[in-house]
Amino acid sequence: MSAFSAIGDDREIDRDEFTPGIEPQATWCPGCGDFGVLKALKQAMPEVGRNPDEVALFTGIGCSGKLNSYFNSYGFHTIHGRSLPVARAAKLANPDVEVIAAGGDGDGYGIGGNHLIHTARENHDMTYIVFNNEIFGLTKGQTSPTSPKGHKSKTQPHGSAKSPIRPLSQSLNAGATYIARTAAVNPNQAKEIIAEAIEHDGFAHIDFLTQCPTWNKDAKHYVPYTDVQQSDEFDFDLSDRAEAAEMMRKTEERLYEGEVLTGRMYVEDERPSYGAEKRAIGEMPEEPLAERYFDEDAEWERTYDNLLEHHK
Amino acid sequence: MTDNELIWRIAGGSGDGIDSTSQNFAKALMRSGLHVFTHRHYPSRIRGGHTYVEVRAKDEQVQSRGDGYNFLLALGDSFARNPQDEAYYGKEELKPLYENFDDLREGGVLLYDEGLLDEEDVDEIELEEHAEENGWHVVPMDLRGIAKEHGREIMRNTAGIGATAAILDIGTEEFEELIEQNMSGDMQEANLNVLQDAYEAASELDIDHDIDVPSGSHDEEQVILSGSNAISYGALDEGCRFISGYPMTPWTDVFTIMSQHLPEFGGISEQVEDEIAAAALALGASHMGVKSMSGSSGGGFALMSEPLGLAEMTETPIVLVEAMRAGPSTGMPTKPEQADLEHVLYTSQGDSARVVFAPANIRECYTQTRAAFRIAYEYQIPAIVVYDQKIQGELRNMPASHFDEQANSDPGSVLTEEEIAEAAHHSSGKFQRFLHEPEDGSNVSPRSVPGQKDGRYLATGNEHNPSGHISEDPENRIAQMERRLNKLDDIRADLDENASHQTYYGPEDAEHGVLVWGSQQDTAFEAVDRLNENGHSVKALGVSDMMPYPVEEVSEWLDSVDQVLVVEMNATAQFRGLTQKEIGKYGDKMSSLLKYNGNPFEPAEIVDGFESSINGEELAATNMKYLPAAGD
Numbered sequence: 001m002s003a004f005s006a007i008g009d010d011r012e013i014d015r016d017e018f019t020p021g022i023e024p025q026a027t028w029c030p031g032c033g034d035f036g037v038l039k040a041l042k043q044a045m046p047e048v049g050r051n052p053d054e055v056a057l058f059t060g061i062g063c064s065g066k067l068n069s070y071f072n073s074y075g076f077h078t079i080h081g082r083s084l085p086v087a088r089a090a091k092l093a094n095p096d097v098e099v100i101a102a103g104g105d106g107d108g109y110g111i112g113g114n115h116l117i118h119t120a121r122e123n124h125d126m127t128y129i130v131f132n133n134e135i136f137g138l139t140k141g142q143t144s145p146t147s148p149k150g151h152k153s154k155t156q157p158h159g160s161a162k163s164p165i166r167p168l169s170q171s172l173n174a175g176a177t178y179i180a181r182t183a184a185v186n187p188n189q190a191k192e193i194i195a196e197a198i199e200h201d202g203f204a205h206i207d208f209l210t211q212c213p214t215w216n217k218d219a220k221h222y223v224p225y226t227d228v229q230q231s232d233e234f235d236f237d238l239s240d241r242a243e244a245a246e247m248m249r250k251t252e253e254r255l256y257e258g259e260v261l262t263g264r265m266y267v268e269d270e271r272p273s274y275g276a277e278k279r280a281i282g283e284m285p286e287e288p289l290a291e292r293y294f295d296e297d298a299e300w301e302r303t304y305d306n307l308l309e310h311h312k
Numbered sequence: 313m314t315d316n317e318l319i320w321r322i323a324g325g326s327g328d329g330i331d332s333t334s335q336n337f338a339k340a341l342m343r344s345g346l347h348v349f350t351h352r353h354y355p356s357r358i359r360g361g362h363t364y365v366e367v368r369a370k371d372e373q374v375q376s377r378g379d380g381y382n383f384l385l386a387l388g389d390s391f392a393r394n395p396q397d398e399a400y401y402g403k404e405e406l407k408p409l410y411e412n413f414d415d416l417r418e419g420g421v422l423l424y425d426e427g428l429l430d431e432e433d434v435d436e437i438e439l440e441e442h443a444e445e446n447g448w449h450v451v452p453m454d455l456r457g458i459a460k461e462h463g464r465e466i467m468r469n470t471a472g473i474g475a476t477a478a479i480l481d482i483g484t485e486e487f488e489e490l491i492e493q494n495m496s497g498d499m500q501e502a503n504l505n506v507l508q509d510a511y512e513a514a515s516e517l518d519i520d521h522d523i524d525v526p527s528g529s530h531d532e533e534q535v536i537l538s539g540s541n542a543i544s545y546g547a548l549d550e551g552c553r554f555i556s557g558y559p560m561t562p563w564t565d566v567f568t569i570m571s572q573h574l575p576e577f578g579g580i581s582e583q584v585e586d587e588i589a590a591a592a593l594a595l596g597a598s599h600m601g602v603k604s605m606s607g608s609s610g611g612g613f614a615l616m617s618e619p620l621g622l623a624e625m626t627e628t629p630i631v632l633v634e635a636m637r638a639g640p641s642t643g644m645p646t647k648p649e650q651a652d653l654e655h656v657l658y659t660s661q662g663d664s665a666r667v668v669f670a671p672a673n674i675r676e677c678y679t680q681t682r683a684a685f686r687i688a689y690e691y692q693i694p695a696i697v698v699y700d701q702k703i704q705g706e707l708r709n710m711p712a713s714h715f716d717e718q719a720n721s722d723p724g725s726v727l728t729e730e731e732i733a734e735a736a737h738h739s740s741g742k743f744q745r746f747l748h749e750p751e752d753g754s755n756v757s758p759r760s761v762p763g764q765k766d767g768r769y770l771a772t773g774n775e776h777n778p779s780g781h782i783s784e785d786p787e788n789r790i791a792q793m794e795r796r797l798n799k800l801d802d803i804r805a806d807l808d809e810n811a812s813h814q815t816y817y818g819p820e821d822a823e824h825g826v827l828v829w830g831s832q833q834d835t836a837f838e839a840v841d842r843l844n845e846n847g848h849s850v851k852a853l854g855v856s857d858m859m860p861y862p863v864e865e866v867s868e869w870l871d872s873v874d875q876v877l878v879v880e881m882n883a884t885a886q887f888r889g890l891t892q893k894e895i896g897k898y899g900d901k902m903s904s905l906l907k908y909n910g911n912p913f914e915p916a917e918i919v920d921g922f923e924s925s926i927n928g929e930e931l932a933a934t935n936m937k938y939l940p941a942a943g944d
Binding site: 003004005006007020021052053054055056058061068069072073074075076077078079080082085086087088089090092093094096097114115117118278282283284285289290292293294298300307308311312 | 533535537545551556579584585589596597600601602603604618626720722723726729742762766767769772773781782
């Protein structure tokens with residue numbers, strides 16, 4: 001028996017396998033867009049053929065962090081904004097495991113913004129889903145990095161003087177190789193995009209628009225939306241950086257004008273993932289590092305003589 | 313002053329190759345059969361600025377840097393002249409000469425590079441006067457000129473070594489061998505010529521001095537290395553295969569050494585965007601079953617307090633290294649201090665349990681890093697190795713056999729798939745990751761890692777029930793808290809049985825005690841020897857386990873002495889405070905000798921401090937502070 005026999009079985013996967021046997025107590029409000037992410041993620045899993053034991057889901061703090069409670073896989077509910085660095089090392093330590101990270105707009109674009117830049121820059125092979133509802137939900141409705149300019153909240157009672165962050169453009173500039181925006185109100189597109197992102201070999205960033213019925217009543221403006229791939233108006237080359245950048249600029253501007261554009265914004269298949277780059281230059285072993293600890297035949301004798309020789 | 317020892321100080325500008333030259337000098341002396349110890353002093357500046365390294369050599373094990381020194385090789389600062397004239401550099405090229413006057417012993421030798429230093433400038437600092445007063449033997453030599461003759465000015469270091477060898481009459485054989493090993497082609501030949509020319513030039517000078525370089529031999533093969541080397545090799549030997557970090561002095565040393573060697577060991581090193589990420593990555597790799605470490609120095613470690621708490625709550629093993637430097641805040645980046653103790657013990661929110669080891673010397677850097685990994689992975693708890701800038705950079709020789717070659721690939725408390733299949737299961741088929749009462753009666757609930765069949769669980773920084781789900785149930789809370797905290801008692805018992813890290817020194821029935829921790833331990837031991845030679849009755853205890861604290865061992869020892877002087881390198885007596893907190897008595901016995909000026913203690917300072925405290929006198933030295941006993 002291999003140390004990781006759950007990895008790579010080719011049986012048919014049922015989405016229900018990803019529903020925990022015991023329902024955790026619901027912490028998402030009725031009507032929350034986060035249920036849409038959960039549903040899309042569960043539906044995507046059979047498409048990519050991954051079973052619960054070979055998936056590791058890393059979340060941050062906030063409503064998005066509760067995703068782990070509803071999704072049956074290996075899970076690591078980390079700390080505010082830090083799901084990406086934890087997930088990155090997990091992928092390097094065992095590249096055979098499917099690594100998915102999730103965060104919220106405050107979590108992922110605010111406190112964890114630096115990590116997003118660097119994870120995208122390095123192009124780690126993982127999927128990052130950001131639940132973007134333009135508000136801090138779990139701390140009860142403060143202005144978030146994606147809240148529109150002028151947004152009034154208890155912490156910015158005069159209306160925010162800050163322009164919202166542009167997550168898609170930022171990821172493109174940083175180096176992400178798969179960038180998409182989808183919305184909880186369109187489960188089919190969301191499922192397809194998540195499945196594609198998981199199968200993408202590199203860093204896939206999904207800005208997932210969700211509604212917050214409790215703290216952000218404006219969330220209703222996510223309906224209706226336009227799928228940029230299905231609309232003739234937005235004929236652009238997904239693999240062309242300049243065209244993608246222009247499309248993202250439009251998408252991000254129009255969002256705050258009330259027009260929601262979703263779909264794939266950038267897909268680059270040429271660039272190797274970070275792990276592949278690291279292996280190529282001899283900075284990472286060919287076989288998953290995590291396997292070695294279970295492998296009785298692994299060579300643990302160090303090349304110590306060489307090391308000590310230098311000190312004699 | 314102790315006879316029969318050489319303390320050779322090489323001084324120059326940062327970036328002048330002072331460090332590598334001193335390393336070779338120490339290695340050559342070790343190869344010739346001596347015991348060696350180096351002490352580094354450097355400014356927070358890349359090129360230029362006064363830096364020095366001391367090499368102390370004896371025919372017996374050297375414990376510390378010693379007091380003062382007896383041979384100065386002053387090379388001058390080749391980066392002192394500012395071509396842009398935008399900032400004032402003063403007569404900085406002279407600093408390696410005159411800034412070292414204070415500690416050069418009477419009758420010492422002062423060899424300086426007159427090729428770099430102008431004669432009038434040297435006159436200005438009244439060198440002759442100082443020399444006469446102290447009986448110094450001043451030897452100006454054109455080392456730069458000798459180097460230039462063979463091509464490159466930078467070889468004046470080699471010229472300095474050649475001249476030193478002649479003046480001390482120690483021959484050049486070992487130095488030649490090192491040059492042959494480390495260099496090739498033209499560089500090798502040029503350096504050999506410079507060495508020889510300088511040796512011959514200095515031999516002709518016929519300097520009459522009293523420095524008696526001892527001779528000796530080793531029973532077994534020796535190696536010379538630093539605390540950072542020892543920590544790195546300890547980690548590699550204990551199966552560490554992942555490191556993540558962000559550069560910060562003095563932690564950078566371990567990070568660099570590990571990064572250079574990990575790929576050969578099939579491991580992975582990651583330099584990341586900040587220290588929060590660094591600790592988070594180490595957690596991620598460890599979550600997957602790979603033994604991992606990260607680390608930093610004071611300010612960077614502060615950023616790690618949140619991931620550290622997450623490691624405790626999720627019971628993810630991790631080893632962190634904290635290389636202390638003088639604080640608060642950025643403090644003095646290149647100067648040692650032992651003032652982060654409370655920081656590493658108590659940082660992070662909540663009632664937290666972690667293991668903290670403070671190795672006292674290079675030998676312990678190796679053994680205790682191994683212990684930190686073993687404990688962390690057996691007990692699923694974060695372990696911190698806290699040391700300081702002093703041990704980080706100093707070199708010391710020890711038998712090669714000290715580096716036990718047995719590598720440990722044991723994954724710690726990770727189950728195999730077969731064991732998961734046999735483990736207790738929830739009715740839903742969920743693996744019970746955080747059992748209230750683990751079956752073997754310990755407080756360690758074995759874990760699974762992602763990819764294993766049927767081992768799924770949730771690791772969360774929230775309080776959680778046995779299968780990992782978030783829970784605020786009061787009874788579950790108590791069970792989980794107690795199991796996590798009780799690990800410290802298990803670890804205490806484990807250490808008592810397998811690896812006591814406390815070091816007892818001096819006559820058992822001594823009247824007085826010196827209590828010490830970390831990098832100041834061996835210096836204090838040397839002071840204890842001298843105090844006993846002076847007719848006092850003193851013993852010492854070096855404590856290396858900070859958490860869990862060895863309450864019983866230290867209590868018994870404190871009980872056996874009348875008065876105790878606690879020696880540490882900070883201003884607020886943090887270790888004395890810890891001892892008092894943990895033991896809860898003997899506060900009236902413990903007074904403190906503190907030093908926090910950026911330089912470690914010299915043995916004579918501890919001798920003076922001890923004698924002042926015994927005699928009830930005020931400290932004469934202004935670079936230290938005496939803090940009287942405070943009561944229980």
